Amino acid sequence: MNSEHSENRLEWQAESTGIGDRIDKYIVDRLEEEGEGGISRTQVQEWIKSGAVSVNGRLVKANYKLTLGDQVQVDVPAAEEPEIVAEDIPLDIVYEDSDVIVINKPRGMVVHPAPGHASGTVVNALMHHCKDLSGINGVLRPGIVHRIDKDTTGLLMAAKNDLAHVSLAEQLKEHSVSRTYIALVHGNMPHDQGTIDAPIGRDGQDRKLFAVTDRNSKEAVTHFTVLERLGDYTLLELKLETGRTHQIRVHMKYIGYPMAGDPVYGRSKTVDLNGQALHAAELGFTHPRSGERLHFTASLPDDFQHVMLSLRSR
Numbered sequence: 001m002n003s004e005h006s007e008n009r010l011e012w013q014a015e016s017t018g019i020g021d022r023i024d025k026y027i028v029d030r031l032e033e034e035g036e037g038g039i040s041r042t043q044v045q046e047w048i049k050s051g052a053v054s055v056n057g058r059l060v061k062a063n064y065k066l067t068l069g070d071q072v073q074v075d076v077p078a079a080e081e082p083e084i085v086a087e088d089i090p091l092d093i094v095y096e097d098s099d100v101i102v103i104n105k106p107r108g109m110v111v112h113p114a115p116g117h118a119s120g121t122v123v124n125a126l127m128h129h130c131k132d133l134s135g136i137n138g139v140l141r142p143g144i145v146h147r148i149d150k151d152t153t154g155l156l157m158a159a160k161n162d163l164a165h166v167s168l169a170e171q172l173k174e175h176s177v178s179r180t181y182i183a184l185v186h187g188n189m190p191h192d193q194g195t196i197d198a199p200i201g202r203d204g205q206d207r208k209l210f211a212v213t214d215r216n217s218k219e220a221v222t223h224f225t226v227l228e229r230l231g232d233y234t235l236l237e238l239k240l241e242t243g244r245t246h247q248i249r250v251h252m253k254y255i256g257y258p259m260a261g262d263p264v265y266g267r268s269k270t271v272d273l274n275g276q277a278l279h280a281a282e283l284g285f286t287h288p289r290s291g292e293r294l295h296f297t298a299s300l301p302d303d304f305q306h307v308m309l310s311l312r313s314r
Contacts, residue, residue: 014070018216023055023064024048027074029216032202041207052077084113084142089125094155094296099164099289101130101143102157104298107275110150112141117150126158133158134165145169146177146243151275153301154181155283167288172243178284181238181248182227182300184277184307185257186267189234193225196251200244209264210246212254220244222251230311233260233271237281249276260307271307279304 018026024044031039045062047053052075092104110117133143143158145168159165171177201217203209221241228235238248249265252258258266261273284295
């Protein structure tokens with residue numbers, strides 16, 4: 001939601017997508033589509049009980065099912081934003097100027113505060129280091145224009161002011177930001193290269209997960225190139241056209257080559273890593289003020305390199 005302390009009114013008209021869904025599920029899906037993920041059905045049900053949700057001008061219960069043309073209105077209750085504390089956490093800074101900062105994020109570090117991760121995040125560290133960050137994403141995500149998963153390592157850019165934030169966000173939207181990942185997957189991939197063009201949305205069985213689906217999904221495109229075959233594993237270079245949540249992990253599972261070490265989308269018997277073997281190795285973008293094209297690289301972290309040495313020595 002927005003960071004203001006007034007009600008945020010949302011209005012939608014039910015079209016072909018979502019017809020027959022319960023109203024609580026429909027609202028959660030629409031919020032996710034509009035980049036406001038993280039709102040649970042339980043929370044939406046509380047809004048419904050409080051009278052904050054109406055359909056065609058009438059209050060409804062959570063089990064109301066949408067019909068074509070329904071006018072849905074949600075008055076999202078204002079919420080007090082928690083105070084995010086600056087923390088003196090070391091950062092591996094790859095590049096920094098008055099507009100942008102690029103860091104090499106370690107495994108296990110969450111990008112911004114969220115339920116269960118109120119401190120120790122990249123945002124907490126940036127607030128101590130930079131002092132000033134863009135405010136476009138509100139107090140919980142200052143400076144953050146894109147994310148990588150907690151246990152994914154590698155390059156992440158942040159904006160120090162709103163001018164930089166707007167520029168970087170627009171570049172991401174236009175797919176002009178270049179992002180290259182290195183990943184170790186299960187299986188011996190026979191194709192030297194390929195493209196996965198498969199839409200991603202919430203998993204119908206578990207809303208905490210994502211899956212390739214045609215329902216309430218968004219376009220997702222991943223290009224892969226084989227770097228090395230290591231028996232039952234394959235080392236890949238992956239380039240993203242889009243940046244959906246868990247995109248690479250979901251796409252690799254979808255084509256039958258799940259990420260090594262992935263506790264969510266991977267296999268139970270895997271490599272010895274505290275998380276998926278996925279590293280954001282290269283990042284390129286146009287500087288928001290100078291117009292110069294910048295390109296950065298980050299070597300594989302030590303634990304990933306150790307796994308590779310072990311597989312090569314077998």
